[in-house]
Amino acid sequence: MRFTIDRQSLMTGLQRVYGVVPARSTVPVLTNVLLNVLPDKLEIVGTDLEMSVRTSVPIEAPEAGAIAVPARPFHEVVRELPDIPIEFEIDGLQLFLRTPQGEYRFPGTAKEEYPAIVVEKSAEYVVLPTDALTRMVNRALFAVSTDQLRLALTGVLFEFTDNELRVVATDGHRLSRTVRQNVGDALNGKKCILPTKSLNVLLRNTDAADEVTLRASAEHMVFELGDTTIYSKLIAAKYPQYERTIPMENQFRMIVGRDDLAAAVRRVRVFSSVISNAVTFKLEAKSLEISAEDEEYGGGARETLTIDYDGPELLAAYNAQFLIDILRHIDTPDVIFRLQDSQTGALVFPSEQVVGEEFMMVIMPVMLGTTATGAPEDEAAAPDAHYYFQDGD
Amino acid sequence: MAGKRVILHLDMDAFFAAVEEMDNPALRGKPVVVGADPKGGRGRGVVSTANYEARKYGIGSAMPISEAYRRCPHAVFLPVRGSRYREVSKQIMAILREYTPLVEPLSIDEAFLDLTPTLKLHGDPVEVAREIKRRIREEVGDLTASVGIAPNKFLAKIASDLEKPDGLVVVSEDRVEEFLWPLPVGRLWGVGKKTQPLLERLGIRTIGDLARFPRDELVQRFGAWGVRLWELAHGIDDRPVVPSSPAKSISQETTFEQDVDDVELLERTLLELVDHVTREMRDTGVRGRTVTLKIRLEDFSTFTRSRTLSEATNAFAPVARVALDLFRRFDRQGQKVRLVGVGLSNLERGGRQLSLFDTDTSEERADQVVDLVRRRFGEKAIHRAAAVRRKGDKG
Numbered sequence: 001m002r003f004t005i006d007r008q009s010l011m012t013g014l015q016r017v018y019g020v021v022p023a024r025s026t027v028p029v030l031t032n033v034l035l036n037v038l039p040d041k042l043e044i045v046g047t048d049l050e051m052s053v054r055t056s057v058p059i060e061a062p063e064a065g066a067i068a069v070p071a072r073p074f075h076e077v078v079r080e081l082p083d084i085p086i087e088f089e090i091d092g093l094q095l096f097l098r099t100p101q102g103e104y105r106f107p108g109t110a111k112e113e114y115p116a117i118v119v120e121k122s123a124e125y126v127v128l129p130t131d132a133l134t135r136m137v138n139r140a141l142f143a144v145s146t147d148q149l150r151l152a153l154t155g156v157l158f159e160f161t162d163n164e165l166r167v168v169a170t171d172g173h174r175l176s177r178t179v180r181q182n183v184g185d186a187l188n189g190k191k192c193i194l195p196t197k198s199l200n201v202l203l204r205n206t207d208a209a210d211e212v213t214l215r216a217s218a219e220h221m222v223f224e225l226g227d228t229t230i231y232s233k234l235i236a237a238k239y240p241q242y243e244r245t246i247p248m249e250n251q252f253r254m255i256v257g258r259d260d261l262a263a264a265v266r267r268v269r270v271f272s273s274v275i276s277n278a279v280t281f282k283l284e285a286k287s288l289e290i291s292a293e294d295e296e297y298g299g300g301a302r303e304t305l306t307i308d309y310d311g312p313e314l315l316a317a318y319n320a321q322f323l324i325d326i327l328r329h330i331d332t333p334d335v336i337f338r339l340q341d342s343q344t345g346a347l348v349f350p351s352e353q354v355v356g357e358e359f360m361m362v363i364m365p366v367m368l369g370t371t372a373t374g375a376p377e378d379e380a381a382a383p384d385a386h387y388y389f390q391d392g393d
Numbered sequence: 394m395a396g397k398r399v400i401l402h403l404d405m406d407a408f409f410a411a412v413e414e415m416d417n418p419a420l421r422g423k424p425v426v427v428g429a430d431p432k433g434g435r436g437r438g439v440v441s442t443a444n445y446e447a448r449k450y451g452i453g454s455a456m457p458i459s460e461a462y463r464r465c466p467h468a469v470f471l472p473v474r475g476s477r478y479r480e481v482s483k484q485i486m487a488i489l490r491e492y493t494p495l496v497e498p499l500s501i502d503e504a505f506l507d508l509t510p511t512l513k514l515h516g517d518p519v520e521v522a523r524e525i526k527r528r529i530r531e532e533v534g535d536l537t538a539s540v541g542i543a544p545n546k547f548l549a550k551i552a553s554d555l556e557k558p559d560g561l562v563v564v565s566e567d568r569v570e571e572f573l574w575p576l577p578v579g580r581l582w583g584v585g586k587k588t589q590p591l592l593e594r595l596g597i598r599t600i601g602d603l604a605r606f607p608r609d610e611l612v613q614r615f616g617a618w619g620v621r622l623w624e625l626a627h628g629i630d631d632r633p634v635v636p637s638s639p640a641k642s643i644s645q646e647t648t649f650e651q652d653v654d655d656v657e658l659l660e661r662t663l664l665e666l667v668d669h670v671t672r673e674m675r676d677t678g679v680r681g682r683t684v685t686l687k688i689r690l691e692d693f694s695t696f697t698r699s700r701t702l703s704e705a706t707n708a709f710a711p712v713a714r715v716a717l718d719l720f721r722r723f724d725r726q727g728q729k730v731r732l733v734g735v736g737l738s739n740l741e742r743g744g745r746q747l748s749l750f751d752t753d754t755s756e757e758r759a760d761q762v763v764d765l766v767r768r769r770f771g772e773k774a775i776h777r778a779a780a781v782r783r784k785g786d787k788g
Contacts, residue, residue, distance in 0.1 A: 147703030149715065171703060172748040245749040278744050317744060343747060366744040 002089035003061040005042060007081050013057040014075055016208065016228050017046035019201045020053045021071040027115075032068040033075075034114045037061050037090065041227075045117065046071065051198045052117045053205070055228040065090045066111035077104050119231045121222055122215045124186035126165065130225065132357070133214075134206045136167040136178040137199050139329050139359060144196055145171035152237035156194050158214075158221065159239075160187035170242055174322050175345075175362040176329070177246075182356060190216045193239055198232035205230065246362055247345050250338040252311025254283060255351065258335045261288075262327040264303045268292050269320035271301045278317040278366040283309050283339070292320075316342040317366040326361050343367065397566065399518050400634060401506040402541045402549035403489065403525065406558035408502035410444035412481050413471050415534040424468035426452060431462035431470050437650065441473050445558060457650055475669065476676045478502075484533045492521055495634045503553075505546055507634035518542050522561055547630035548573070551580060569628035574601030581625050583618075600626050643679065644687075645669045646734025652691045654729045663720055666735040667713045668777055671706075674737065675764060680705035680745070681737025684712055686719040689732035698723055704748070705741040708760050709777065712737065 014033070022030055025048070036043035041056040067090050077097060078086075087098040095106040137156065145153035150172075157168040163185050168177045202223055206212075209226035216222075223230040268279050272292040282289040286309070291302035316339065326348050327335060334351035348361040405411065409427040414420045424447035429438020436458040443452040443461070450465040461468070482501045489496045492515055495507035508518050515521050522540045529536055539560040541552025548569065552562040564572050578600055579589050595614075597603045603611075604626035611619035624630070645666045653659055663686075674680060685699040698719040706712060716735050766775045 145703055149700075149702065149711075170749060172750055173704070173746055175749060240750055242749070273744070319746060345747075345749060362749065364747040364749055366746050 001037065001061070001063050001065040001091075002087060003037070003059055004085045005057065005059050005088050006083075007078065007086050008083050009057045010042075010086065011078050013042070013044045013055050014078055016055040016205050017044045017053045018071060018075050019204055020046040020048055020051060022048045023072070029068065029109055029113055029115070031071055032109055032114060033071045034068045034111060035066065035090075035095070036111070037063075037065040037088075039064065042088075045114075047115060047117060048197075049115060050195065051201065051230065051232040052119075053201060053228065053230050054117065055208075057227075067093065067095050067108035068111060068114040069095050069106040069108045074106055117231055119220045119222060120217045121220075122187070122217050125213050125215045125224075126160070126183050126187050128165070128180070128183060128212050128214065130206050130210055130212050132180060132354075133212050134203060135354070136165075136180065136357075137203060139178050140167050140169035140176050141196060141199060142325050142329065143169040143171060143174050143176040143361070147171070151235055152193055152239045155196065155235040155237075156199055157239045157242075158190075158192040158194060158216075160190045160216070163188070168239075168242060170362075173319070173364050174326065175242060175246065177242075177360050179358045180356060181358075187214070187216050191239060192216050192221045193235040193237060194221060194232055195235055198230065202230055245345075246360075247338075247340060247347060250340040250344065250347055252283075252309065252314065252339045254288065254311075254337040254339065255308040255334055256288060256305060256337070258327055258330050258333060260305055261335065262324055264290050264305055265320050265323050265327075268301045268303055271299050272320055277319045277321050279320045279323070280315065280317045283307070283311065283314045285309060311339065314339060314341065316346070318346070318363055319366055322363050326363055329361065396509075398544055399508040399512060400543055400546050400549045401508055401518060401522060402543075402546065402553040403504055403506070403522075404539050404541075404550075404553045404557075405485070405502040406537045406539055407442050407444045407448075408536075409442035409473065409478055410447070410471075411536050412478055412534075413474075414444065415481075415536060416477070418535075420469055422446065424450060424452070424465050425471065426458075426461050426465075426468045427471050427473055428461070429458040430472065431458045434459050434462045434466070436462070439650070443468075475673060479673075479676065481533060481536075485529055485536075485538075488525060488528050488532065492525065495636050497634045497636060505549065505634045519561070519563055526559075526561070544569075545628070545630040546632050546634065547582065547625055548628055550582075551576070570601070570604075573626070573628055574599060574604060576600050578603055581622065584622070641740065642685075642736050642738035643670055643674055643681065643740070644685070644734055644736025645673075646687060646732055648689075648732045649730065652729035652731050659730055659733060660717060660720065663716050663733055663735060664713055664777060666733065667716050668709055670735055670737060671709045671712050671760070672764065672767075674707035675760060678742060680707045680741045681712075682706075682739035682741065683737065684715040684719070685736045685738060686716055686723070687732070687734035687736065688720075688723060688725070688730060690725060690728040691731055692728065693731070695732075696723065701739065704746065705739070707737075709763075710759070 017033055021033060025031055030048060034045040036045065039061055040058065042059050043054060043056045045052065045054045081099060084099060089096040093108045093110065095108050097104040140156045144156060147153065153171055159166040159168065163182055165180045165183045166177060205225055205228055208228040213224040214221065219234055221232050221234060265279055268290045269277065269292060271294040272278050279290050279292045286306060288305045288307045289302055293300040330350045332350040332352045336349045336351055338347040342365060345362045345364045348363060350359060353359060410425045413425055413427060425444040426440055426447050427442045428440040430436050438458050440452060440454055440456045440458055440461050442454060447465060447468050452461045452464055478501055486496065486498055486504065489504055489506055493506050493508055493511045495510065497505040499505065508521060519542065522542060526538055526540065529538055537559040539553045539557045541549040541562050543549040543552050543564040544566050548564045552564050553560065555562045576599060578584055578592050578597055581600060584592065592603065597606060603622060608623045611623050615622060647662055647666060682705045683699050683701045685697050687695065687697050689695045700715050700719060702711065763775055
């Protein structure tokens with residue numbers, strides 16, 4: 001069974017799948033890609049059992065056939081070939097690629113030994129513009145937690161409700177939420193937590209189509225982008241009730257230039273403690289003073305920005321890295337903060353929203369001062385040594 | 394180590410018990426035992442410190458509390474008040490640091506001082522020692538310390554122990570042999586139950602015997618350790634006094650009197666340790682990100698298992714969850730457990746990052762209440778339900 005395939009389209013198809021294939025696995029067959037030859041298309045499939053990608057490249061083949069081949073050498077050869085037609089032949093458990101100059105032989109595995117993608121696929125679906133989904137996912141990924149003890153927070157929540165899709169991520173210190181309206185009610189009530197790996201693979205495939213079809217079932221979410229389909233298992237955990245942690249009732253509004261604020265925070269943070277990484281905001285009617293004191297070496301910095309602010313004098317400290325991360329996801333020249341006090345999270349918005357979308361972030365403050373948790377009357381000094389409760393004599 | 398050094402070792406006398414007597418003068422003259430609850434002789438823990446009155450009954454550190462109770466049932470048995478002792482210790486260490494920056498705390502109640510760089514400033518080390526002892530009594534409270542002054546750490550530590558309590562022993566360089574050689578070989582660091590019989594079989598009973606023993610033969614029998622033994626016997630010890638940096642980790646461990654197989658008892662002990670460690674961290678305003686479980690099995694093989702959290706904590710509940718999980722995943726291969734320990738490292742100090750989810754704060758609030766109750770009504774006023782020994786339990 002042989003046919004000819006254009007190298008460029010083979011490479012494009014392979015790239016869509018390659019990111020999923022594990023480099024090493026306790027299940028060796030997973031380091032393969034499955035090549036499924038149908039009369040009019042070559043299907044390429046990769047999986048790590050948690051997620052799978054299936055894509056196809058148009059061909060004309062005289063008969064059907066299938067083989068799984070090691071992904072890495074196959075990918076490397078195709079990548080290095082020039083853009084010419086390639087002869088493709090499956091002979092038993094071997095795959096041959098031939099060009100006018102050369103022949104490349106890959107040892108294969110039977111299709112039957114490659115895990116089948118088993119996904120219960122909902123008949124209901126929602127269609128989104130690919131660029132909207134890309135934007136929503138990009139805004140969420142940075143806020144995801146790495147704490148394996150809070151499994152739910154290691155993923156991004158896709159919540160379908162009231163004809164809206166809400167894409168949410170939080171690690172408990174910051175939160176990102178984008179609400180997109182009028183996505184239809186087909187998936188209303190579904191709450192899916194997607195692993196970051198699946199979303200990163202999704203982001204690598206957004207050029208595959210202008211629209212994405214989303215399907216959801218109890219254990220999977222499926223993204224269909226033209227000829228490419230991404231299947232992802234969901235994180236089996238309950239996402240915390242994040243809604244009530246968002247301090248929507250914050251009263252005081254500050255508007256400040258995004259770039260000015262980011263640059264000032266980057267300069268002042270040089271003097272912040274390595275550990276809390278905190279810079280202090282002091283807000284007054286027209287000014288924001290950002291400061292940090294280096295308690296270890298005695299240095300310090302303060303910078304004042306002109307702002308638009310309608311609240312009383314307010315003091316609050318924030319992790320500088322979190323601020324910078326948040327400002328990086330603001331795509332308008334101005335950023336709006338809504339604040340309350342030194343212990344309540346700050347709401348952060350772009351000064352202008354994309355039509356039909358509402359994007360919001362929350363950053364939790366660092367507690368001012370060094371008072372220890374649970375020991376307010378004690379001085380919070382470092383212990384003198386590593387003590388055991390057993391004195392010598 | 395170039396040049397002569399003047400090293401001072403200070404060791405507080407019966408420290409925990411002395412602090413208790415200082416805080417409650419009515420205890421003076423009575424035998425006082427600080428440690429586990431004796432429970433009328435059925436207690437399972439050990440003695441932390443006995444005062445000198447109690448030592449007359451043969452009670453000493455690390456003795457089973459039941460044994461101490463048997464020897465002196467009318468003694469005053471008190472619980473360990475770790476945060477109070479740390480507070481007093483901090484005051485003492487602060488006094489020591491006025492005499493040299495080179496202060497190396499060895500534990501809560503002893504420290505090495507290298508007086509060499511500040512000799513000209515403070516003068517005669519013996520006068521410095523007297524002044525330190527006097528200032529501790531005047532500024533901290535009615536506590537005595539024993540001090541050893543010598544050319545190195547090893548000799549200073551032996552010297553401080555010679556005339557306890559309230560001792561002051563100086564070992565000058567030219568009298569090292571006279572001082573050291575008559576002492577039993579067991580006084581050497583690292584010579585304990587295992588090495589001592591081996592040495593005695595070679596006819597080595599005193600440090601002098603060891604010093605006269607051919608060095609090469611020691612090396613043959615004990616390797617590098619033999620070299621170290623021989624050097625110590627000649628009063629040679631080049632280790633510098635290393636000033637303490639802030640603690641890198643905080644931990645607690647318990648050795649069981651008898652090896653334990655009972656999972657429930659092990660887990661409960663673990664939770665008690667977590668309770669102690671997180672309490673200490675809250676007292677000192679430190680939080681940790683990495684939780685480490687330590688287990689020693691009956692064959693003395695020792696294992697540690699760690700997990701790092703996404704955020705630092707000093708709350709009981711999250712540390713307890715991780716410690717229990719690490720313990721439950723650990724395969725003892727059917728062996729009993731000799732020791733368990735819990736520690737936190739990756740420590741953070743200073744401003745605390747607040748969290749969106751109040752699961753954290755409610756757990757912290759619970760800790761605050763526990764701490765407050767204990768500070769006001771004593772250590773035993775309140776217990777973690779999970780760490781409570783139930784009535785039916787043995788021991």
